[in-house]
Amino acid sequence: MRNKMPEVRDQKSAMGSPDLSVEFAGIKLKNPVLTASGTFGYGEEYAEFVDLNKLGGVIVKGISLKPLSGNPPPRIWETPSGMLNAIGLENPGVDVFLRNKLPFLRQFDTKVIVNIFGYTVEEYAALAERLDDAEGIAGLEVNISCPNVKAGGMVFGTDPATTHELLTAVRSRTKLPIFAKLSPNVTDVTAFARVARDAGCDGLSLINTLLGMAIDVRTGRPRLANCTGGLSGPAIRPVAVRMVWQTAKCVPLPIIGMGGIVTAEDALEFIIAGASAVAVGTANFLNPRATLDVLSGIEEFLALRGVKRLDDLKGTVNTT
Amino acid sequence: MGLNRQHAAEIISHSFIGRGYYRLVLRAPDAARSALPGQFVMLRVSQYLDPFLARPLGIYSIPSKSSIEIVYRVAGRGTSLLTQMEPGSSLAMLGPLGRGFPAVEPGATPVLVAGGSGFPPLHFFASRLRRGGLSTPLFIGARDRAGLPPQPVLASFRKYGAKISMATEDGSAGVKCMVTSILDDYLSKSGHAASSVLYACGPRAMLAVVSRVARDRSIRCFVSMEERMACGVGACMGCSVRSGTGGFKRICTEGPVFEAGELDWSS
Ligand SMILES: Cc1cc2nc3c(=O)[nH]c(=O)nc-3n(C[C@H](O)[C@H](O)[C@H](O)COP(=O)(O)OP(=O)(O)OC[C@H]3O[C@@H](n4cnc5c(N)ncnc54)[C@H](O)[C@@H]3O)c2cc1C
């Protein structure tokens, strides 16, 4: 399963294949393709299909301080070129993650970014501290699309002041690079990107899912037990590309772009819009090898265009 | 290991077999070699992005060393698109997936219960039973005659030694009652009630009653569950059902077959 095959050097690489490595926020990735949180488990689930050594990085399923059992079923609903999910952030908690999940990922030559969330500022901060000195973590991705129980359940990431408080607290408790995972459910995403920069974040991840809802017209009941859920998949890609573009123009932080990436062309849209790296999410469900297909497609595109480094393509959207 | 569980599976044959069901034979050598009754595959019904998710379908039988057979009911847009796929074309397939039925222990009498379109995994299971000429009771329930398995399926079950009893809610075929009543009746009268082990697949409401029947009689019961599913490999946590001990279990990897007592049937 994980045997290291000898590197096959084909003619193309002998002639000098494009440089796919990217470096940002002090993290050096061998290529720009990561997995989006919650769509690739803890790597184990997909290791049979994907040689994890080939990935730029794995962003793991969201982790909280204590285990969470998640929402009642039904938790998902298929939509046109996408899906709604209301998993409820089911996860085994940070202790089990460190004991049982992280050691598996450490075996691979890939960067591990841990997605964290909580229901109070203190939970987030304590979690960041807990992960700070764990071996084998390249960075933290802070999911700010969570309800703040101390503020009547209002979502952290939709209020600039709470976002600032939250990210500042996380910043003060870890030396790891932190990426704020921004919510698209706001009018002006760039305002939150600036807040993240001011709070000392090293990078941004965008976008998280768009809040949605579907109803069974025969019964009048919502399709999800939770009523609303997060929309993901190709259906949201134009929104994601737009937000990456807007943000990259005005906030000088590296961006991990995501939202509906299925093919290399999809991924390249994000890079051209200004993202430094991309994460493949829901597409893993359709094709467990989606990340590798995206990766080889990017490489082919660059080679064909004679682009030497992926970075040369970053933010090159031509609006003239 | 060394099993290839993700590949394009060529359609070897594909035909309508009655009562809304199609029979689909796919070239899938690794699945044919390794699949256990109760396991399933995920099939993409379109190479495009709408319908979006792959469809979970149980394995009905292993017709040859290199192929698997699926029997599916046209239930919505995905399965109706699937009917148009021609032999020679290929479908993106993932599988075999999940945990199947445990083998029948020596001395135990397997009793099969199928509701609605829940028969495919039980058919594969029946095909693997080696009971030395002993017949295996199979209870089939449906709303009406049209909801019963198609004739070729019933004939195949009989070939594998199934002794079929049927119940329909409207009485248009078999006994007019719920399938769980004829099951309960059988268990009351049979000399084998104590050694019986139930293997059931069908709508959740039926499975809830079957599991209650088993609990009341202190016999073992295995159920195969269905829930909406996205990844099929335990990553998305979308297909969870309530566990009997609190929390949830994923149908795709911890199931689809569960011992009835593992689950919470209250809601
Ligand atoms: C483990 C497992 C094994 C199954 N085996 C078989 C089988 O052998 N034969 C068979 O005919 N059917 C089987 N089903 C049910 C089958 O998956 C659905 O009938 C099918 O997905 C319907 O797709 P559709 O696009 O036609 O319907 P739509 O209603 O349009 O589907 C919309 C979405 O809901 C999902 N969905 C709809 N009904 C079900 C259901 N009952 N269970 C899970 N997801 C559902 C679809 O997969 C899709 O994502 C199985 C389900 C599971 C979970």
Ligand SMILES: Cc1cc2nc3c(=O)[nH]c(=O)nc-3n(C[C@H](O)[C@H](O)[C@H](O)COP(=O)(O)O)c2cc1C
């Ligand atoms: C089933 C599912 C679970 C997810 N879980 C998380 C999570 O735990 N934390 C998080 O920050 N984002 C989570 N996401 C959001 C994704 O990481 C990603 O931001 C979003 O789905 C958009 O990308 P995509 O369209 O490529 O999936 C989840 C998405 C899905 C579909």
